[in-house]
Amino acid sequence: LVAAAAFVVGCVVVLMMKTLLVIFATLLVSGVYSDGYDCSGGACYVTTHASSVAIDKNTVVWTRPEQIKEWHFHVYFFQDDNVSVTAALSIKDALLEQVQAHAFVAIFDGVTEQEFPEINISRIPPVEMEPQGPHPCGNYEVWVPMEYIGAVTSWFMLNRGELTILHHPLSGSVLDDHVGRAMWLGPPYRLNLANLPVSSPHAAIAGGEYSNLQLGYSAPKGTDFNVCGDPSTWSPYAPCKWQQSP
Incomplete structure (x- = not known):
């Protein structure tokens, strides 16, 4: 009985730790990509894969010349x-x-x-x-x-x-x-x-x-x-x- 109880307690502890890690990771990611993310320059708009924040053409200079020269x-x-x-x-x-x-x-x-x-x-x-x-x-x-x-x-x-x-x-x-x-x-x-x-x-x-x-x-x-x-x-x-x- 003691061994069984210890096993159950161990499983509960492991499950709780996994749950806490998931919650922590979720909070971390949401904090990084929230509106409060402290970025600068082009990093505020572009990540390595896609735009992380919609580009506001009122604040970002965006030109399209007829031809690049x-x-x-x-x-x-x-x-x-x-x-x-x-x-x-x-x-x-x-x-x-x-x-x-x-x-x-x-x-x-x-x-x-x-x-x-x-x-x-x-x-x-x-x-x-x-x-x-x-x-x-x-x-x-x-x-x-x-x-x-x-x-x-x-x-x-x-x-x-x-x-x-x-x-x-x-x-x-x-x-x-x-x-x-x-x-x-x-x-x-x-x-x-x-x-x-x-x-x-x-x-x-x-x-x-x-x-x-x-x-x-x-x-x-x-x-x-x-x-x-x-x-x-x-x-x-x-x-x-x-x-x-x-």
Whole structure:
């Protein structure tokens, strides 16, 4: 009888513990996803799978341009891994060789006034050796206009090695640019959305991130640089001119 009673008591205790754990987990989850969840930036609206809170277009800048004309590539690397860092910097050096050979136009840490006298080199973001903004690891940014997006995307596909590259547009909606409109070359990483602003548009769409190049959003209206027409309408960096010069 004593053994039977002990067995019954043990079962009751186990059942009570399981019930308490379920209640605790329920309260924890409801607390995290309630209206009182203390979030910031893009993390208030987007989780890794879907929107956790309905996006209010009165507070979140949400634009839809007729055509996306400029992009960023972010080459990711593990900043504490010498092999990964070396691979990323080697890709950057090879990318610079392509720019110097006039294969395409791309702006990133490493280009100088020798390649692009018109731009302010100090505005180019440096290689980040630690997580910065939404990016969870070391990275560097590569700006590319629509006139060369195909050539640069193809080059990265063939030369990225084992590195992951975030490829996102500059469409004016900073949050959606990094989430709904982004693409990945290689395995995707989870971004720190809390560091993404939601109330201000990306300045690039207003007139081009590097407007002095007259490419992307800053290209003259009605100009098709893929058709070799009147040379007087070309930017010096348009494919019809840039790729023909030494």
